[in-house]
Amino acid sequence: MPATPIDTTFDHGAALQWPDADRATELEQWLDTVSDELAEFGWTTQSIASLVPTHLVGQLRQEVKTLHRCEAMDSAGIGRGKDHVQDRSVRRDQIAWLNGQTEAQRALFDLFEQIQAGLNQRLFLGLRRFEAHYATYEPGDFYRRHLDSFHGRSSRIISLVLYLNEDWVLTDGGLLQVFNRENPNEVCGSVLPEAGRVAIFVSEDMPHEVLAAQRTRYSIACWFRRDPIQGLAI
Numbered sequence: 001m002p003a004t005p006i007d008t009t010f011d012h013g014a015a016l017q018w019p020d021a022d023r024a025t026e027l028e029q030w031l032d033t034v035s036d037e038l039a040e041f042g043w044t045t046q047s048i049a050s051l052v053p054t055h056l057v058g059q060l061r062q063e064v065k066t067l068h069r070c071e072a073m074d075s076a077g078i079g080r081g082k083d084h085v086q087d088r089s090v091r092r093d094q095i096a097w098l099n100g101q102t103e104a105q106r107a108l109f110d111l112f113e114q115i116q117a118g119l120n121q122r123l124f125l126g127l128r129r130f131e132a133h134y135a136t137y138e139p140g141d142f143y144r145r146h147l148d149s150f151h152g153r154s155s156r157i158i159s160l161v162l163y164l165n166e167d168w169v170l171t172d173g174g175l176l177q178v179f180n181r182e183n184p185n186e187v188c189g190s191v192l193p194e195a196g197r198v199a200i201f202v203s204e205d206m207p208h209e210v211l212a213a214q215r216t217r218y219s220i221a222c223w224f225r226r227d228p229i230q231g232l233a234i
């Protein structure tokens with residue numbers, strides 16, 4: 001009996017990769033939708049499931065869980081430069097900055113670079129770089145209503161928050177509430193912090209708040225900036 005010929009029509013290695021052409025089309029459509037909604041409403045929420053391999057969000061979740069468990073995260077502060085203070089009545093999360101060094105962070109930074117270029121093309125924002133940190137909210141932790149950037153000093157232009165939590169339900173709390181930019185007492189949207197979901201908004205326009213979480217909540221907050229200088233913390 002002849003040996004079974006090796007099937008050369010099916011590349012098993014390539015099948016595990018993202019199909020490049022489909023993914024590029026998905027990304028262009030995704031960027032069109034995000035740009036339209038940012039221009040019209042100042043914010044949007046989307047899934048990144050069609051843009052990244054399924055295991056990426058799980059890898060990022062494992063990284064932040066490890067950082068949290070090893071007590072390698074710092075209490076988050078508010079204000080910039082020498083005005084930077086820790087005020088537990090305003091925010092209670094713990095953070096750790098991403099450095100793009102692990103495989104998962106490299107893949108995420110690739111996506112962030114594509115988002116940066118795509119938003120620049122469509123909205124002429126002049127974004128030049130981004131910074132991102134993991135955040136952990138333990139049960140009871142919150143972040144009161146705030147803006148991510150102040151008018152006139154705006155170096156943070158677009159905020160993007162990626163959520164990492166599996167099976168998050170309403171009773172777990174921790175919703176992101178986005179307020180009307182004309183009337184900051186009116187909630188215009190709520191986002192469930194479930195794995196693969198992002199919230200994207202104009203940093204200096206959209207007041208927002210993280211409601212108290214009832215279970216540990218993991219996320220990555222990223223800011224796309226216009227200024228070229230590294231290390232100017234806000």
Ligand SMILES: O=C(O)CCC(=O)C(=O)O
Pocket residue numbers: 135143148161175176208209210219221
């Ligand atoms: O985690 C979120 O939903 C938003 C976090 C936030 O507002 C911030 O870190 O500035």
Ligand SMILES: [Fe+2]
Pocket residue numbers: 146147148208
């Ligand atoms: Fe914020």
